Amino acid sequence: MRKLLAFTGVLFIPLAGITQNEQKNDSINEAKKTEILKEIVLSSNILGSKFEVKNRTGSAYYLSPQDLQQFGYTDANKILRAVPGVNVFEEDGFGLRPNISLRGTSPERSSKITLMEDGVLIAPAPYSAPAAYYFPTMGRIEAIEVLKGSSQVQYGPFTTGGAINMVSKSIPRDFSGDVRFSYGNYNSRSTEATLGDSGKNFGFVTQYYNYNSDGFKSLDTGGNTGFDKSDYLGKFRLNTNHDTKVFQSLTFKIQYSEETSNETYLGLTQEDFDNDPYRRYIASSADQMNTEHWQFQLDHLIKPLQNVSLRTTAYHNKFSRNWYKLNDVNLGETISIGNILADPLTYNNEYQALLGITNTAEDVFGIKANNRSYDSKGIQTVANINFGNRLYQNLEIGVRYHEDSEDRFQWKDKFAIQNGEMIRTTVAQKGSDSNRITSAEAIAAHALYKVVFNGLTLTPGVRYETITLTRNDYGKEDPTRLGTDLTIKENNVNVWIPGIGANYKFNNALSLFGGVHKGFAPPGTTEGSDSEESINLELGSRFNFNGLRGELVGFYNDYDNLLGSDLAASGGTGSLDQFNAGQATVKGIELLLNYDLLQASSGKLKLPITLSYTFTDAQFQSDFDSEVGIFGEVNSGDEIPYIAKNQFNVTAALENSNFNVSLSGRYTDALRTEAGSGSIPDEFKIGSNFIVDMSAKYFYSERVTIFSNINNLFDSKYEVARLPAGLRPGAPFMVNAGIGYSF
Incomplete structure (x- = not known):
């Protein structure tokens, strides 16, 4: 805590010596306008608009409320595929737990x-257990901001690929609300209700969102394979008069969500997938995940001077989950479900047991209760100061004190199949499979200086992280945690993360930007595990010629040490231990184009076209052998798995004031499921796919909108992963229709 007080003291030092200055020239006023966007009381955006994006010194992307509403996606994978530089691989077809990569x-x-x-950091335990088993429900999110390159030196702890900020429903300026309901095949339903208002000194917004489905997969014995997820949000703001000398606001946010999903790690063999990709074996019929998430946030903003703002946020996130799912089969020897499905001939008896055609003996199936609770809390302060006479200058200084933890208290029950049903035959002692607490304490600080002169913007910055990671493992024989078999691991990290970005605006139609910064990811508690470190460069241009707007960026990430993780989700044991994967390079190109084909016409119709393309070449530059996870045996020059080389997304919309019809097509190149080079063997390959979606809206009146969305218009059958165990399909043809009423 003394460290925190010392950092906070340093934060306030620059405020004493800086006074207000009058900005006079055009470049100063434009830059000032950009900064004002960050200080809007009604939002928690980092970017705030597409205007801010085009003036940054690093690559960034802003998905506005209108962008998110265009196709009504509730799946983060589908939303983010349109963003250049983003790689994803699907898992459940609904985007409940996305797998997202930024720049490799x-x-x-x-x-x-x-x-x-x-x-505010939203992963369950961002430092000690960053795997995002909780992800904000996309249906309740208002906007999304993606920061890459030197754009995200201010945000950590992960600075290599980038940062994603999801903006929840903002407090409206006036009394307003909306109600939306949709229904689709597989008995899929979504319901949203929002109400908010702002007065002179008070504002609020409340939101309810529910999304549920019976699921598109079919258990051999029948049953629900879907989910039910509900979210509740409230924001309440008190503020002084806007014309007061020292403006202040205090905003309290509370959010709660709960989910029950009948989801499994058990996929299919290649032969079964080819016959019916939506099949589920009987042995997965007892699998279910239950989660609960709380978020509390208190935000204080003060503007002691016209050119100075100070925002302080205290936060506390709590997440609990128990994923009860099939882990292994034991017919004399315990075999993981991943190994069975990868080689059903060698493990034919175990494979037949999964099918449940005949009764099995007791205790054949091990179903693990992956019971974990997470805690994440902290306080962060960011000071923003504008100053300068001849030059527009801005200084941002931030500090954050953060604690998080993951408490594992897991067990593995035993089951048999009798008459086509999973029957529990042995109830295990809770805590007998994994019984440990991993925790982190971290202090982070950053400073970013911005100067604008005659079209040139420079943003040098630096970030500092000091992290203590601790694991207390009580062992499998001490469920009451007396400490009789306690082992303790600890890892300490101190790191400086510098970066600099530049943007030169030749005119209103053309600008050039670039930057270099250090990439960093914290290690685990495993002895000998180093931090992930890299040097990252980018160079790009933004342009607008005769209505053709776009951005072209090249990037190069040079890893001194890449970290791998032992995740059950990637076919590992689930220990979350991290290991050194050595040197690697990731390079690529990102392209974004926007053009309205009817801009020259005098009619009211518009036909905007958006094209995004990403090329990613990700390769290991060291030899090593990994016994867990997706890497396998690696030789220098091997491609990093689950990163598609080529991706593109094209969207076209025909619209006027009465209707909107949109089409979206996205292509994903074939990718590897294990490291390798040359042609991809079939057993380690996910084939390419091209998926088309469609949406239509009819604006019946100013208040009423009727809409319909179709995902996978041509009902393409395609594979998306061989993780966590076996082949998994993308979602089939799905259609929904609904109505929205706003006031």
Whole structure:
């Protein structure tokens, strides 16, 4: 805590010596306008608009409320595929637990990117257990901000690929609300209700969102394979008069969500997938995940001077989950479900047991209760100061004190199949499979200086992280945690993360930007595990010629040490231990184009086209052998798995004031499921796919909208992963229709 007080003291030093200055020239006023966007009381955006994006010195992308509403996606995978530089691989077809990569980072459970909601870390335990088994429900999110390159030096702890900030429903300026309901095949339903208002000194918003489905997969014996997820949100703001000398606001946010999903890690063999990709074996019929998430946030903003703002946020996130799912089969020897499905001929008896055609003996199936609770809390302060006479200058200084933990208290029950049903035959002692607490204490600070002069913007910055990681393992024989078999591991990290970005605006139609910064990801508690470190470069251009708007970026990430993780989600044991994977390079190109084909016409119709393309070349530069996870035996020059080389997304919309019809097509190149080079063997391959979605909206009146969305318009059958165990399908043809009423 003394460290925290010392950092906080340093934070306030610059405020004393800086006074207000009058900005006079055009470049100063434009830059000032950009900064003002960050200070809007009603939102928690980092970017705030597409205007802010085009003026940054690093690559960034802003998905506005209109962008998110275009196709009504509730799946983060589908939403983010349109963003250049983003790689994802699907798992459940609904996006309940996305696997997201930014510029070639490992996509497993989105564990190598900084995830935030309203500017606050939102992964269950961002430092000690960053695998994102909790992910904000996309249906309740208002906007999404993606920061890459030197754009995200301010945000950590993961600075290699980038950061994603999800913006929850903002407090409206006036009394307003909306109600939306949709229904689709597989008995899929979504319901949303929002109400909010702002007065002179008070504002609020409340939101309810529910999304549920019976699921598109079919158990051999029948049954629900879907989910039911509900979210509740409340924000309440008190503020002084806007014309007061020292403006202040205090906003309290509370969010709660709960989920029950009948989801499994058990996929299919290649032969069974080819026959019916939506099949589920009987042995997965007892699998179910139950989660609960609380978020509390208190945000204080003060503007002691016109050119100075100070925002302080205290936060506390609590997440609990128990994923009760099939882990292994024992017919004399325990075999993991991943090994069975990868080689059903060698493990034919175990494979036949999964099918449940005949009764089995007792205790054949091990179903693990992956019972974990997470705690994440902290306080962060960011000071923003504008100053300068001849030059517009801005200084941002931030500090954060953070604690998080993951408490594992797991057990493995034993089951048999009798008459086509999973029957529990042995109830295990709770805590007998995994019984440990992993925790982290971290202090982070950053400073970012911005100067604008005659079209040139420079943003040098630096970040500092000091982290203590601890694991207390009580062993499998001490469920009451007396400490009779306690082992303790600890790892300490101190790191400086510098970066600099530049943007030169030739004119209103053309600008050039670039930057270099240090990439970092914290290690685990495993002895000998180093931090992940890299040097990252980018160079790009933004342009607008005759209505053709776009961005072209090249990037190069040079890893001195890449970290791998032992995740059950990636076919490992689930220990979450991290291991050194040595040197690697990731390079690529990102392209974004926007054009309205009817811009020259005098009619009211518009036909905007958006194209995004990403090329990613990710390779190991060291030899090593990994016995867990997705890497396998690696030789220098091997490609990093689960990163598609080529991706593109094209969207076209025909619209006017009465209707909107949109089509979206996304292509994903074939990718590897294990490291390798040359042609991809079939057993380690996910084939390419091209999926088309469609949406239509009719604006019946100013208040009423009728809409319909179709995902996978041509009902393509395609594979998305061989993780966690066996082949998994993408979602089939899905259609929904609904109505929205706003006031």
